[in-house]
Amino acid sequence: MTAPDVDVVVVGGGPAGACAAMVAARAGLDVVLLERGPFPGSKNMYGGVVYPRILDTLIPEWWLEAPVQRWVTRRSTMLLTETQAVTIDFRTEAWGAPPYNGATAYRPDWDHWLAGHAQAAGAQLITDTTVIGLIRDEHGAVVGVRTDRPDGDLRARVVIACDGVNSFLAKEAGLYEHTDAKHYTLGVKETLALPKETIDERFAVRDRHGVDIEIIGATGSVNGGGFLYTNLDTIAVGVVLKLPKLAAQAQRPEAIIAKMKQHPAIAPLVQGGELKEYSAHLIPEAGLTMMPKMVMDGMLVAGDAAALCLAAGIWLEGVNFAMASGMYAGEAAAEAVRGGDVTANGLQGYQRRLSDTFVLKDHRKLHRAPELVLSDRVQHLYPGMVANVVERMFRVDNPEPKPGLRRIVTQERQRAGVRRRDLLRDGWTGFRSFG
Amino acid sequence: MTDRTISFQERMDTAEFRVHPQAHIVVDGAVCADCSTRECVTACPANLFIPTSDGGLVFNYEQCFECGTCYMVCNREGAISWNYPEGGYGVVFRRT
Numbered sequence: 001m002t003a004p005d006v007d008v009v010v011v012g013g014g015p016a017g018a019c020a021a022m023v024a025a026r027a028g029l030d031v032v033l034l035e036r037g038p039f040p041g042s043k044n045m046y047g048g049v050v051y052p053r054i055l056d057t058l059i060p061e062w063w064l065e066a067p068v069q070r071w072v073t074r075r076s077t078m079l080l081t082e083t084q085a086v087t088i089d090f091r092t093e094a095w096g097a098p099p100y101n102g103a104t105a106y107r108p109d110w111d112h113w114l115a116g117h118a119q120a121a122g123a124q125l126i127t128d129t130t131v132i133g134l135i136r137d138e139h140g141a142v143v144g145v146r147t148d149r150p151d152g153d154l155r156a157r158v159v160i161a162c163d164g165v166n167s168f169l170a171k172e173a174g175l176y177e178h179t180d181a182k183h184y185t186l187g188v189k190e191t192l193a194l195p196k197e198t199i200d201e202r203f204a205v206r207d208r209h210g211v212d213i214e215i216i217g218a219t220g221s222v223n224g225g226g227f228l229y230t231n232l233d234t235i236a237v238g239v240v241l242k243l244p245k246l247a248a249q250a251q252r253p254e255a256i257i258a259k260m261k262q263h264p265a266i267a268p269l270v271q272g273g274e275l276k277e278y279s280a281h282l283i284p285e286a287g288l289t290m291m292p293k294m295v296m297d298g299m300l301v302a303g304d305a306a307a308l309c310l311a312a313g314i315w316l317e318g319v320n321f322a323m324a325s326g327m328y329a330g331e332a333a334a335e336a337v338r339g340g341d342v343t344a345n346g347l348q349g350y351q352r353r354l355s356d357t358f359v360l361k362d363h364r365k366l367h368r369a370p371e372l373v374l375s376d377r378v379q380h381l382y383p384g385m386v387a388n389v390v391e392r393m394f395r396v397d398n399p400e401p402k403p404g405l406r407r408i409v410t411q412e413r414q415r416a417g418v419r420r421r422d423l424l425r426d427g428w429t430g431f432r433s434f435g
Numbered sequence: 436m437t438d439r440t441i442s443f444q445e446r447m448d449t450a451e452f453r454v455h456p457q458a459h460i461v462v463d464g465a466v467c468a469d470c471s472t473r474e475c476v477t478a479c480p481a482n483l484f485i486p487t488s489d490g491g492l493v494f495n496y497e498q499c500f501e502c503g504t505c506y507m508v509c510n511r512e513g514a515i516s517w518n519y520p521e522g523g524y525g526v527v528f529r530r531t
Binding site: 036037042043044045046106107108129132148149166179181188189191234246249252253275276278279280282 | 441443445446447449450453472474475477478480481482500501502503504507508518519520521522523525526527528529530531
């Protein structure tokens with residue numbers, strides 16, 4: 001048997017990989033962090049908000065140095081029809097001061113910064129290197145990775161696969177039972193330049209405060225959602241689109257963004273923004289339904305590679321799940337290497353940590369939410385029904401007296417073609433998962 | 436400030452691509468020839484799959500986001516061989 005070159009190889013320099021490498025290196029292990037792009041974060045793109053509190057223990061007072069664009073102090077959820085908008089808008093000064101809540105940031109900045117902490121802890125970062133496969137021993141245990149460099153085999157006691165949503169390593173190892181396009185959404189986004197003062201005025205924020213807007217009903221016949229976030233002097237506007245629905249119709253992704261940008265409630269917010277960057281990425285959307293096995297002999301899987309992304313409508317989180325799972329993978333790898341047992345059994349500390357923390361607790365609690373949010377009723381029937389109810393509540397039809405709310409709801413439910421029992425069932429599912 | 440309609444090529448040129456001389460994704464035109472649904476044509480965010488007038492399909496790999504949408508939506512076994520570009524090549528995001 002060939003001796004390992006290092007204790008741990010982490011594949012992928014995103015937030016999961018950076019945290020895994022940081023933690024393993026701090027535990028005294030010999031760690032290599034591989035990144036296929038020219039710098040960590042160069043392949044990465046997301047909807048736009050990081051929730052970094054998981055870093056409190058890894059990087060105390062991370063907010064003093066993190067490359068943040070704006071702190072999210074205002075969150076809106078919009079339901080749109082062609083001509084209407086119902087918005088729930090929340091703002092708090094509390095999220096504009098330490099320890100903060102959500103932050104907008106560019107992933108090339110954020111991931112690069114985090115990987116710097118892994119390097120500072122002693123991990124060796126190797127960029128411009130694509131991993132092309134696993135090295136396994138005669139029993140099937142993972143004992144290293146093959147890279148596209150000359151003599152590029154790298155043997156390790158533990159491999160931590162943080163290779164993103166397409167995770168060819170988890171698939172090669174057979175950790176995904178099957179993959180199904182219906183569990184993925186495509187995120188496409190435009191970064192639009194606007195002067196900071198214009199953004200402050202349009203979104204009614206100041207200083208480094210910013211806005212996060214989630215939008216339902218803006219993606220036409222394709223199930224999905226829209227988003228709009230403020231950076232310092234750009235805004236990010238885009239959509240996430242359920243893959244099979246996108247593929248089954250004729251409208252292209254950029255055309256769906258263009259249509260959303262023309263909506264009367266959105267157009268004034270984005271007007272005049274000059275396109276600085278167009279981008280796209282897949283999102284593992286189905287939570288527990290799609291998650292692979294994350295522990296095997298010699299290997300752990302973290303972040304998007306393990307489908308640890310929470311797409312539950314009003315909660316849209318991924319980077320925090322990546323950072324946390326990476327951190328726990330690093331801890332478990334260190335435990336296993338020190339204990340001299342890097343089999344699945346020796347690495348079980350990873351599974352236990354995931355189960356005992358928000359990483360899997362949130363997913364279990366919200367396991368019905370992703371499907372509900374992308375369901376045809378929530379996507380295509382409820383926005384119009386809700387908007388019509390609100391419109392009639394506030395419409396003054398004198399000399400007609402005001403109608404009762406119950407009657408309006410019943411009439412609009414029937415007009416939308418929603419059966420009472422479906423509405424009740426969806427309400428109950430929503431209440432159970434969100435409550 | 437006025438909103439100007441930009442061409443798709445201008446849109447793609449806002450992102451940086453370090454193009455490797457060799458394609459990382461290979462499309463087998465023979466498999467695609469009798470595909471009538473062509474999910475990739477609509478879904479690829481970079482619009483890299485272009486139908487030709489003779490019923491064929493042209494694929495350009497140069498401005499690929501490496502997202503994986505095409506192989507995920509494709510219903511034809513063996514039509515798309517999908518790999519990441521060689522290390523250091525491909526898309527380089529900046530403000531995403």
